[in-house]
Amino acid sequence: MTIVPTRTDTAAAAPAGKGVGPLLRAWRERRRVSQLELALRADSSARHISFVETGRSRPSEEMVLRLAEHLDVPVRERNSLLLAAGYAPHYPETPLDDPALDALREGLERLIRGYEPYPALVVDATYTVVAANRGITMLLDGVPESLLQPPLNAMRLTLHPEGMAPRIRNLGEWRGHLLAQMERQIALDRSEPLRALYEEVSAYPVPESVDEGDELAGSVPYFALPMRIEHDGRVLSFVSSISTFNTPMDVTVSELAIETFLPADPATAKYLNESGG
Numbered sequence: 001m002t003i004v005p006t007r008t009d010t011a012a013a014a015p016a017g018k019g020v021g022p023l024l025r026a027w028r029e030r031r032r033v034s035q036l037e038l039a040l041r042a043d044s045s046a047r048h049i050s051f052v053e054t055g056r057s058r059p060s061e062e063m064v065l066r067l068a069e070h071l072d073v074p075v076r077e078r079n080s081l082l083l084a085a086g087y088a089p090h091y092p093e094t095p096l097d098d099p100a101l102d103a104l105r106e107g108l109e110r111l112i113r114g115y116e117p118y119p120a121l122v123v124d125a126t127y128t129v130v131a132a133n134r135g136i137t138m139l140l141d142g143v144p145e146s147l148l149q150p151p152l153n154a155m156r157l158t159l160h161p162e163g164m165a166p167r168i169r170n171l172g173e174w175r176g177h178l179l180a181q182m183e184r185q186i187a188l189d190r191s192e193p194l195r196a197l198y199e200e201v202s203a204y205p206v207p208e209s210v211d212e213g214d215e216l217a218g219s220v221p222y223f224a225l226p227m228r229i230e231h232d233g234r235v236l237s238f239v240s241s242i243s244t245f246n247t248p249m250d251v252t253v254s255e256l257a258i259e260t261f262l263p264a265d266p267a268t269a270k271y272l273n274e275s276g277g
Contacts, residue, residue, distance in 0.1 A: 020064060020085035025053040027071045030188065041070040061087045074189050075254035076125075093251035096130060104253065105131075115260055117272045119238070125255035126193045127154040135261070135272070139164060141231055154259070155182070159201045166207040169228040169235055175206065177225055226264040236271065237264035 028038055035053070036046040044063070051057035052067075059067070064085050068078040079089035094100055112120035112133040119135035129152040140148065143163050147156065157163045159175060168174050182198045185191070226237040238261040248254035263269035 018084060019055055020059065020081055021053045021055045023081055023084055024059075024064075024067055024071075027068075027073050027077075028053075031071050033071065038067065038070060042066050059085060061085070061090075065090060072188075075248055076251045077190060079251070091249060091251050091254075094253075096252055101252070108256075108258070111258065112260075117276050118263065119261040120258065121154065122256055122258050123154050124252075124257075125189075125191065126197055127156075128152070129154055129157075130256070138231060139229060139261075142167065153197070155197060155201045159204050161205050161207050164229065165204075167230040169230065170226070171207065173225060174227050224264070227261075234267075234271065236268045238262060238268065239264045 028035070033041075034046075035049045038044075039046045039049050042049075042063070043066075048057060049067075052059045052063070061082065064081050064087065065078065068081055073081065075091050076093075079091055082088065082090055096105065108122050108131055112122065112131060116133050116135050119133065119139055121132040121136050122130050124130055132152075140157065143157065147160060147163050155178065158168075158178065159165055165171055165175070179198070179202055182194065182201075186195050186198060224239040226239050228235050228237045230236075241260050241262065243258045243260075245253055245256065263272060
């Protein structure tokens, strides 16, 4: 369950051949916000926003950060915007094993440990697992050692034909949910590593589906799409929840997410509580 530091780039680089104006315009269009609407949010004018986007006006550092905030630009990309405008990065990128993040690591470990016997893990922006509790080992039952070599990746473990995929009874639904989740992230964030991961896992051959044979799935009124997975001769059902940090001020912290798996039916809750995970 120890936090595993992931490899990150400690220095952001300004996008080649682009000033801050075209980048801001791209983010505004991605968020489907008009120049006037953005100006009203940022206490500016549509004329000034237009001048910034066309390069006729150089925005102040404060204005770049303000616009980025109102466009909900990821923290890593805010540094790129600042560099493109000729300013230094505003947000540090602290390695996860840095002593400055001791309290964060301890808090995360305490949080997911306290969630046992239910599964919980912490992933970064490309779904690399940086921490997991004992409940996760149950989900990985039967996964070959070759897929369990660090760094672990949650999407690969779930969708690989030798990973969890063959044991997921509603694989078609769950695979569709995960791929759609990644597609939404790619549409909102400029992340080539995430896009590469999506291309990889979406191309995995799909094991023979058992969706139609999952006759018990329709007998339980689930309140969210469950992952129904075989374990030790029974089928366990989980719904997942993802949490992130509120207003992060560090690139590393901004890209961490805590995923917890809640029993989706009484039988699963009973089994986990009796077996201790």
